[in-house]
Amino acid sequence: MKKTASVGAALLLAAATTSGQLTASRGEITVIMDDFRTDAGNARVALFDAKEGFPYETEKAREVEFVKIKNYGARAVFTDIPYGTYAVAVLHDENANGEMDLNFFRVPTEGYGVSNNVPSTLTRPAFDDAKFKLDEERLIIQIFIQY
Secondary structure (H helix, E strand, O other): OHHHHHHHHHHHHHHHHHHHHHHHOEEEEEEEEEOOOOOOOEEEEEEEOOOOOOOOOHHHOOEEEEEEOEOOEEEEEEEEEEOEEEEEEEEEEOOOOOOOOEOOOOOEOOOEEEHHHOOOOOOOOOHHHHOEEEOOOEEEEEEEOEO
């Protein structure tokens, strides 16, 4: 009888440890965005787990959130995200047409930003410059919108 109880207790302990390990390998990413020039439209926040499509092709993103802008700022939360390497791209879709508007020279006319606040240049921001590691339960990143 003691042997059966010990085996049962060991199985329960193993199950608890395994489920705890699964939970501990996922986290939450909170993206705080500041410096929108207006509260018009919305912020499209895309979480990428690979360089393909970053930063503009949001159909290739792992997840996309659309959030309201209030007092020139916004906040998005991505939950239950596996630990790993990610990058975030934000578009201030001022006219709410669902796309980044560009001028004749293909320069964005709406605000945008990426994780690590990679500065604006003549080329698109690189995933490798914007990437960060999620390896804790809760991670907060801040992105300043550029125009």
